[in-house]
Amino acid sequence: MIKIPDFVIILAVYAILNGIVFFIYAGDKISALKNTRRTPENHLLFFALIGPFGALAAMQVVHHKTRKIKFYLVPLFAILHSALLVGIFIS
Numbered sequence: 001m002i003k004i005p006d007f008v009i010i011l012a013v014y015a016i017l018n019g020i021v022f023f024i025y026a027g028d029k030i031s032a033l034k035n036t037r038r039t040p041e042n043h044l045l046f047f048a049l050i051g052p053f054g055a056l057a058a059m060q061v062v063h064h065k066t067r068k069i070k071f072y073l074v075p076l077f078a079i080l081h082s083a084l085l086v087g088i089f090i091s
Contacts, residue, residue, distance in 0.1 A: 007089060014051075014085075021051030025058030025065070032064070041065075045073065052077035 024047050028039040044065065048055035055074050058064060065071040 018051040018054030021054030022058045029062040029064040
């Protein structure tokens with residue numbers, strides 16, 4: 001059996017998590033356009049804290065929540081995650 005390195009598994013799970021966050025943001029944009037039930041902003045920010053790269057990508061691709069001041073935290077979350085990932089993989 002082939003041994004998959006731990007960091008590959010961690011990166012795969014992290015990528016999947018960010019993909020899920022992307023679709024949560026995109027789904028909320030679709031709900032906004034259809035005038036249907038929306039995801040609360042606090043939930044979106046929580047998801048951005050968990051998967052900031054997915055949130056940031058969705059904000060750019062579907063132009064969702066780009067004008068809201070509190071969503072300026074999303075790039076900050078991405079920077080923090082980048083620093084954590086670098087710290088984890090360097091040590």
